[in-house]
Amino acid sequence: MQPQFRARVGTEGLRRTNTGAVLRALRRLGPSTRVELARHTGLAKATVGVIVADLEAARAVAEEGSRPGVRGRPGRPVALRGDRFVTLGLELNVDYVSAVVLDLSGRVVSSTSRPGGTGDALHDLARTALAEHVGPESIVVGTTLAVPALVRGDNHTVAWAPNLRVDWTDLAATLGELVPGLEIEVSNDANCAAYAEAHHGAARGAGHALYVTGTVGIGAGIVQDGELVRGGAGFAGEVGHMPMGDSTALCGCGRRGCWEAAIGLHAMLAAVGMPELDTPLLTAESVAERARTDASVRAGLERVGVDVGLGIAMLSSVLDPEVIVLGGYFAALGDLVLEPARRTLDERLASDVQVRPDVRPSTLGIQAAALGAAEQSFGPVLTGELDLTA
Amino acid sequence: MQPQFRARVGTEGLRRTNTGAVLRALRRLGPSTRVELARHTGLAKATVGVIVADLEAARAVAEEGSRPGVRGRPGRPVALRGDRFVTLGLELNVDYVSAVVLDLSGRVVSSTSRPGGTGDALHDLARTALAEHVGPESIVVGTTLAVPALVRGDNHTVAWAPNLRVDWTDLAATLGELVPGLEIEVSNDANCAAYAEAHHGAARGAGHALYVTGTVGIGAGIVQDGELVRGGAGFAGEVGHMPMGDSTALCGCGRRGCWEAAIGLHAMLAAVGMPELDTPLLTAESVAERARTDASVRAGLERVGVDVGLGIAMLSSVLDPEVIVLGGYFAALGDLVLEPARRTLDERLASDVQVRPDVRPSTLGIQAAALGAAEQSFGPVLTGELDLTA
DNA sequence: ACTATTAAGTATGAGTCTCGAACTAATGTC
DNA sequence: GACATTAGTTCGAGACTCATACTTAATAGT
Numbered sequence: 027m028q029p030q031f032r033a034r035v036g037t038e039g040l041r042r043t044n045t046g047a048v049l050r051a052l053r054r055l056g057p058s059t060r061v062e063l064a065r066h067t068g069l070a071k072a073t074v075g076v077i078v079a080d081l082e083a084a085r086a087v088a089e090e091g092s093r094p095g096v097r098g099r100p101g102r103p104v105a106l107r108g109d110r111f112v113t114l115g116l117e118l119n120v121d122y123v124s125a126v127v128l129d130l131s132g133r134v135v136s137s138t139s140r141p142g143g144t145g146d147a148l149h150d151l152a153r154t155a156l157a158e159h160v161g162p163e164s165i166v167v168g169t170t171l172a173v174p175a176l177v178r179g180d181n182h183t184v185a186w187a188p189n190l191r192v193d194w195t196d197l198a199a200t201l202g203e204l205v206p207g208l209e210i211e212v213s214n215d216a217n218c219a220a221y222a223e224a225h226h227g228a229a230r231g232a233g234h235a236l237y238v239t240g241t242v243g244i245g246a247g248i249v250q251d252g253e254l255v256r257g258g259a260g261f262a263g264e265v266g267h268m269p270m271g272d273s274t275a276l277c278g279c280g281r282r283g284c285w286e287a288a289i290g291l292h293a294m295l296a297a298v299g300m301p302e303l304d305t306p307l308l309t310a311e312s313v314a315e316r317a318r319t320d321a322s323v324r325a326g327l328e329r330v331g332v333d334v335g336l337g338i339a340m341l342s343s344v345l346d347p348e349v350i351v352l353g354g355y356f357a358a359l360g361d362l363v364l365e366p367a368r369r370t371l372d373e374r375l376a377s378d379v380q381v382r383p384d385v386r387p388s389t390l391g392i393q394a395a396a397l398g399a400a401e402q403s404f405g406p407v408l409t410g411e412l413d414l415t416a
Numbered sequence: 417m418q419p420q421f422r423a424r425v426g427t428e429g430l431r432r433t434n435t436g437a438v439l440r441a442l443r444r445l446g447p448s449t450r451v452e453l454a455r456h457t458g459l460a461k462a463t464v465g466v467i468v469a470d471l472e473a474a475r476a477v478a479e480e481g482s483r484p485g486v487r488g489r490p491g492r493p494v495a496l497r498g499d500r501f502v503t504l505g506l507e508l509n510v511d512y513v514s515a516v517v518l519d520l521s522g523r524v525v526s527s528t529s530r531p532g533g534t535g536d537a538l539h540d541l542a543r544t545a546l547a548e549h550v551g552p553e554s555i556v557v558g559t560t561l562a563v564p565a566l567v568r569g570d571n572h573t574v575a576w577a578p579n580l581r582v583d584w585t586d587l588a589a590t591l592g593e594l595v596p597g598l599e600i601e602v603s604n605d606a607n608c609a610a611y612a613e614a615h616h617g618a619a620r621g622a623g624h625a626l627y628v629t630g631t632v633g634i635g636a637g638i639v640q641d642g643e644l645v646r647g648g649a650g651f652a653g654e655v656g657h658m659p660m661g662d663s664t665a666l667c668g669c670g671r672r673g674c675w676e677a678a679i680g681l682h683a684m685l686a687a688v689g690m691p692e693l694d695t696p697l698l699t700a701e702s703v704a705e706r707a708r709t710d711a712s713v714r715a716g717l718e719r720v721g722v723d724v725g726l727g728i729a730m731l732s733s734v735l736d737p738e739v740i741v742l743g744g745y746f747a748a749l750g751d752l753v754l755e756p757a758r759r760t761l762d763e764r765l766a767s768d769v770q771v772r773p774d775v776r777p778s779t780l781g782i783q784a785a786a787l788g789a790a791e792q793s794f795g796p797v798l799t800g801e802l803d804l805t806a
Numbered sequence: 807a808c809t810a811t812t813a814a815g816t817a818t819g820a821g822t823c824t825c826g827a828a829c830t831a832a833t834g835t836c
Numbered sequence: 837g838a839c840a841t842t843a844g845t846t847c848g849a850g851a852c853t854c855a856t857a858c859t860t861a862a863t864a865g866t
Contacts, residue, residue, distance in 0.1 A: 035458050036824050037851045040430045044853085061814060068425050070854050075815065092862090098813030099861040176769060186769040234648035246734070250645055257640070257736025258624035259771050268733040269660075269726050269764055281764065336659050343658040344636070344734060346647025374659050374671065379566060379576040381649050426853055427822040434824085451843060460825050465844065482832095488842025489832040 041077070044069060046410025048077050049086070052106050053132055053408065057090050059101025078104055084415040085110040086130060106131035111407070111414060112164050114205065115400025116152055117172040117215060118197075120189050121305050123148040124393055125155040128400035130407070132226070135159050137393050141305075143190070145197045152204055167412065168403025170211045171201065172218040172395040174245070179260030181211045189243075213402060215395040216263055217254050219353055219388075220247020222398030228386040229349040236341055236383070238265065239353035239394075240294075240334075241306040244286045248345060254402075266290070270337060288333040291355055297326035307392065310358035317362055324362065331363040335370025342375065342383050353388035360387055431467070434459060436800025438467050439476070442496050443522055443798065447480050449491030468494055474805040475500040476520060496521035501797070501804060502554050504595065505790025506542055507562040507605060508587075510579050511695050513538040514783055515545040518790035520797070522616070525549050527783050531695075533580070535587045542594055557802065558793025560601045561591065562608035562785040564635070569650030571601045579633075603792060605785040606653055607644050609743055609778075610637020612788030618776040619739040626731055626773070628655070629743035629784075630684075630724075631696040634676045638735060644792075656680070660727060678723040681745055687716035697782065700748035707752055714752065721753040725760025732765065732773050743778035750777055 108129030124139030175187030220237035229235035498519035514529030565577030610627035
């Protein structure tokens, strides 16, 4: 039987927890002296000294040149090293695949993507990324695959993927062979993107963030206190078909009033009277281009932006995020959509004291999901679940 | 400087964590032998033995009569004791106050409420409850006050309470005197009620639950993995004024389309063509009574129920709860509202694989918030933050 | 140039904790 | 009545954190 009420087993477990706290502090603060780490973690100086020594031996951290200038013995800052532990984040989407190699220091070592949404293309991309950017000294400590699908809370089984015809167990097995001895985790793409924006992108520094992405469908990810809200079955954030009253348009799902039917890519194109191009991104760029000269296009985007604002107002009432990040075609169209959205959000927020969430465009673009997947794979390391010094 | 990256300080901290795990296991499993506790917590038999002995000395647990019948030496079950550690949960609402005394074993020792929503009435009620139901041997380890207001994430400051004219710092000080040496925490009433339903009421056993209560306003509380989702400022769950498209009715807040304007008590009364009585509960009962004979009242409730269903469909898409608990007047009207709500929810849920949340009426009624407040006060004990054995 | 001062980092030894193995205890089974 | 089985305790080993005292390396002042 699995333990259900997680005790921290043994004093080694204690050490792992504390090591995780030190790693998290280094991730957040950047290079820090032992004393600084002790202050921020609450540990004793001596303890931090031992932990840092262990991490140094494991090549997870390294000392930097000391920073003189102040009175007293100068501290010797310790920094996370990037050349030893990395994670691999992958995304399989409808019309593209991408791969990100992230190192322990939080640096993106490699970030590539390629058109064509097949398992083979992804496998190829991942293998290339590993071969070119992960040296023989480096260890891949986790791999996560982001997919536009409903993924169960177990982080493995795909419950529903209407837009992808893939044999998931087969794909997971194939990809798993790339990194021997490591089980691949699967995660929802919007959740991954939200995680990426919260830790590396537009919502960096905010503990509570909401991410909404617009392509043909609408997806969302919720970050509370730095962690993803998954829901009972793992399906939280499926906002595309939530009923929005102001729209009575027919949705692809056969119902009326879905948010997607008001602000999805097709609805946006209908509003501006333009055709769909090869990819959502290209389409959005052409719309942005035309909006510069065509007032009717701007008016159409204005209407879409209002509906975006209504939706995020609703989500804000429920979730109270500090930052809302808009990705997908919303980011490509920028203030053309964001401005009316902000205005509507302001009008609709519940009370005067409620803090207006900051509405920002995604800064990570197409790599968001893969980067978030990679960052998620560092989770066990930063919580101390996985021991780097072993 | 406060430690920010919570390390588990010292081996005593380890013990506290593990003690918390044992207490949680006992809370969930009921009386258990040491071996059972070891299995469920993952700790060694010997360790559990020591922890249980400590708890016994602190009078937090006691041995029960052994359960024979099986082969081998029979185990000696240990159970949480109720006569030593208790918490006090209070609620100050617009038209009533209530107080709940909860003991460590999870039993409600006392539960009282009284009409009239003033600080004095609450103070009086709390003092009586303490005097009559908390013996001299008992220790109050926490007190939480639930209020219909926006409460900041610090659990102390009231940011906005449109319906109550109260000097909050004064009230907290006055109530604080009832239990010397203990700081009183403040929390939102819907959040407290949600917490109560998740741990004691209709959503017991579900890690992920959503609670929606209907009186004049609409409030909600979100429980994820047994814990409340608070949002960036602590204002999550303020769903009353989220824009719901199907309604164009004017809301008290001056906007159109608020959920409250469609399903709040006043909207419901308008739909059935009946007057408001003294309290929401009395009003709801009279409506339920009339519905038995009057088809037009049933039709009105049907319409309200559909709007309830639309809203919880939206929330379900976002949050993916296992159970949705409806409180306030919804619970009083039962299936008259819940049935159309369930039907609408079924129609509107995003995908076929998505698990339908179970929609249930509140089982705790008017005591929900105070009970949840009391349960929240046990939080530090059950996580091991607070040491009972000290 | 030399000393005082300040602050960072390191050794040391005490105190706590958990764990596995061995042991004792209490019951049912044959 | 011997044996098997399971619960709980004892005990020694090992690991960890911590406070204190000490060492080290810089600046400030004279």
